Amino acid sequence: MTxxxxxxxxxxxxxxxxxxxxxxALKQELQKHVNECPNCWVVCDTTEKTLRVFKGMEPQPxxxxxxxxxxxxxxKKFKAEGEKGCGGQGKVDV
Amino acid sequence: xxxxxxxxxxxxxxxxxxxxxGDTAAFSELVGHYDRRVFRMAKQITQNDxxxxxxxxxxxxxxxxxxxDFQGNSRFYTWLVRIAVNEALMKLRKxxxxxxxxxxxxxxxxxxxxxxxxxxxxxxxxxxxxRDELANILDQAIQSxxxxxxxxxxxxxxxxxxxxxxxxxxxxxxxxxxxRLLRARLQLREKLTRQFKHKGDDAFAYL
Numbered sequence: 001m002t003x004x005x006x007x008x009x010x011x012x013x014x015x016x017x018x019x020x021x022x023x024x025a026l027k028q029e030l031q032k033h034v035n036e037c038p039n040c041w042v043v044c045d046t047t048e049k050t051l052r053v054f055k056g057m058e059p060q061p062x063x064x065x066x067x068x069x070x071x072x073x074x075x076k077k078f079k080a081e082g083e084k085g086c087g088g089q090g091k092v093d094v
Numbered sequence: 095x096x097x098x099x100x101x102x103x104x105x106x107x108x109x110x111x112x113x114x115x116g117d118t119a120a121f122s123e124l125v126g127h128y129d130r131r132v133f134r135m136a137k138q139i140t141q142n143d144x145x146x147x148x149x150x151x152x153x154x155x156x157x158x159x160x161x162x163d164f165q166g167n168s169r170f171y172t173w174l175v176r177i178a179v180n181e182a183l184m185k186l187r188k189x190x191x192x193x194x195x196x197x198x199x200x201x202x203x204x205x206x207x208x209x210x211x212x213x214x215x216x217x218x219x220x221x222x223x224x225r226d227e228l229a230n231i232l233d234q235a236i237q238s239x240x241x242x243x244x245x246x247x248x249x250x251x252x253x254x255x256x257x258x259x260x261x262x263x264x265x266x267x268x269x270x271x272x273x274r275l276l277r278a279r280l281q282l283r284e285k286l287t288r289q290f291k292h293k294g295d296d297a298f299a300y301l
Contacts, residue, residue, distance in 0.1 A: 011208065011209070011276075011280075012276075014276065014279075014280075015272060015275055015276050015279065018279075039209075039212050042212050042213065042214055043209060043212060043280075043283070045214070045215075046213075046214070046215055046283050046286070046287055047279055047280065047283045049215055049219075049286075049290075050279065050282050050283045050286050051251055051279065053219055053220060053228065053232065053286070054232060054251055054252055054282075055251065055252070055254070056220060057228075057229060057232060057252075059130040059131050059133070059134040060130065060134070061130050062129050062130050062133045062150070066133070066147050066150065067129065069147070069151065070125070070129065070150060070151050070154060071122070071125075073151050073155060074118075074121075074122065074125065074154060074155065074158065077155055077158055077159070078118040078121075078158075081158070081159075082116075082118075
């Protein structure tokens with residue numbers, strides 16, 4: 001029972017444990033739990049790996065034809081804003 | 095203000111200052127620096143290429159129009175993300191007008207179903223799969239999340255914004271961000287475990 005509660009507590013604190021934003025005492029307590037509990041160790045390890053694979057994905061460049069359209073739209077905007085004053089200083093229509 | 099030409103190191107603050115003073119080249123440089131991240135985020139939230147293209151364009155046009163309103167209280171990128179997220183969510187709502195608006199749906203906090211798969215992974219999926227295969231697997235995993243979880247995960251764990259910035263961008267409380275993030279992370283862990291688990295031995299067969 002005690003162990004079950006601790007696993008639940010561990011899960012509740014998993015975010016802060018992974019993000020390393022816990023106070024040292026609690027962190028130590030959870031670290032002890034994760035070292036002793038094989039299930040929580042696996043959950044913690046695989047969650048950490050999940051975050052790592054997502055973080056490791058570099059965004060692909062915007063396809064050239066889409067970027068060209070974006071730049072053309074911006075050029076048009078620059079020109080329009082330029083005619084009524086400087087960028088950002090004209091009256092803004094929301 | 096520095097009179098040097100475009101610095102090799104990216105200096106967001108200096109570029110924003112120049113853009114605010116009317117330097118359109120500086121604004122274009124900001125666009126070039128962030129467009130791929132805005133586009134990826136728009137695709138992940140809307141799950142639709144045409145919508146993502148619109149979001150990309152509207153985000154930067156709006157950012158330019160409202161540049162004077164950017165006070166520098168947050169990072170420019172955080173401000174930009176906030177615009178992009180709003181645009182993307184508007185698209186999502188439009189497309190799903192016949193369904194419930196996803197961001198407001200009540201969040202099921204039942205914890206019992208959060209952990210099903212407990213299995214170690216084969217070593218680094220980054221080495222087992224090609225870049226494209228891995229990107230595909232991750233995209234599918236993200237798509238399977240409800241938008242309320244997906245959006246929080248994208249901002250916090252892909253765009254690496256802080257909990258506070260994520261809360262601000264999505265107009266959510268810190269505690270809502272934290273609970274959604276935990277659910278998102280655990281659900282993705284489940285999905286990826288099904289894909290990446292070490293096959294052939296059940297490490298916890300004794301349980």
